[in-house]
Amino acid sequence: MNFSPAECLVMGLLHSGARYGHEIDKYMEQMKIRYWTKTNRATIYQTLQRIERKGWVTSDTEVVGNMPRRKIYTLTPKGKKALQEMVFAGLASQEIVTFDYSIAIGWLEVLPTQLVIDQVIQRKSFVEKIIHQFSQEDVEDTDIYIGRRANVRFLKSYYEMEREWLDWLLRELRKLKKTV
Template identity: 30%
Template sequence: MTEKSSTYAEIAVLALLAELPRYGYEIDAEVKNRGLHHWGKVAISSIYYLLGRLEKEGHVTFTYQKEGKYPTRKVYSITPAGRAFLETHLFNMLGSCSEPHRPMMGIAFIHVLPKEKALEALRRMQQRFVEMEEHYKRRVEETAHHSPFPTSRALLRLWGDNIEYMHLWLRRLYRELEAYPWPRWEEETSRRGFEKEETDE
């Protein structure tokens, strides 16, 4: 596992636990349901390894829960240190357009950030797209004078059009999220009834 893919996977696991405490198999299921194993570079086989590492780092903790006929199982939850780590990395991911996976992971879990921080991150991302649009427009003009064949200009225009479309998409997303009621994760955790006493391992 590379350092970058490991970071994506850590962020995904922490974000799922920031939503609410989960069993390990529930994290597996959410990774599959949300397609994180496809576009998010999250290997399903590494989930329990990541949980163990995040626990050692103080970002995740667990309690034991006994439910009906099922054996006692670990319920994982995020720690305050883990939440601070998560928010910092999500915010930074939303501010980076250097590679597609970074902002995608940030947007996928933007709802675990405080609303104002999430909207601020989207404003920063929009500004970055404005700068990128201007950059590619200049490059198309420069290439027109130096390239004897039209393919270079065509490729630059294609990339510039993609950036322009993404910028439009971001503006729509911003307006939608600005009007959207933000989740209250403490209430979700309480509703699931994961306030159990910890038992010895």
């Protein structure tokens, strides 16, 4: 099955209890999903329209108090089946992980070594802030859904590994600076 990650994400969040676009966006914030995908609010609404056209969700409008009318989405049986197929295919993915950051690293020699060191230190500071965003509870609390824990654990492990790699890179750059 050919699908977009945004479709799988939005349908998964609907399956998890989100019902409308803004609520999907809030779930993404609460679950720290933006750390592992670049999906934004515009993509959410475009995806909702697309999956509705495909018959994977239905929508009704709802008015709560003085709030503006909003569209409430519900997965259809066809949508639940599509979500299962997406998850099934995605779990055996043979996609190569890419790192845009590696492009700049590949040509770091075009800058003076001290400037590279300064920039890498900034990256390391950013990485450390991300690591501290993930609590031990996010990783170990068995009451939290395993898919969320798995993603948080993966990301935390990745950023811890990146911090270690950045330390190595800084040591190598400092050695290089001494020989120049």
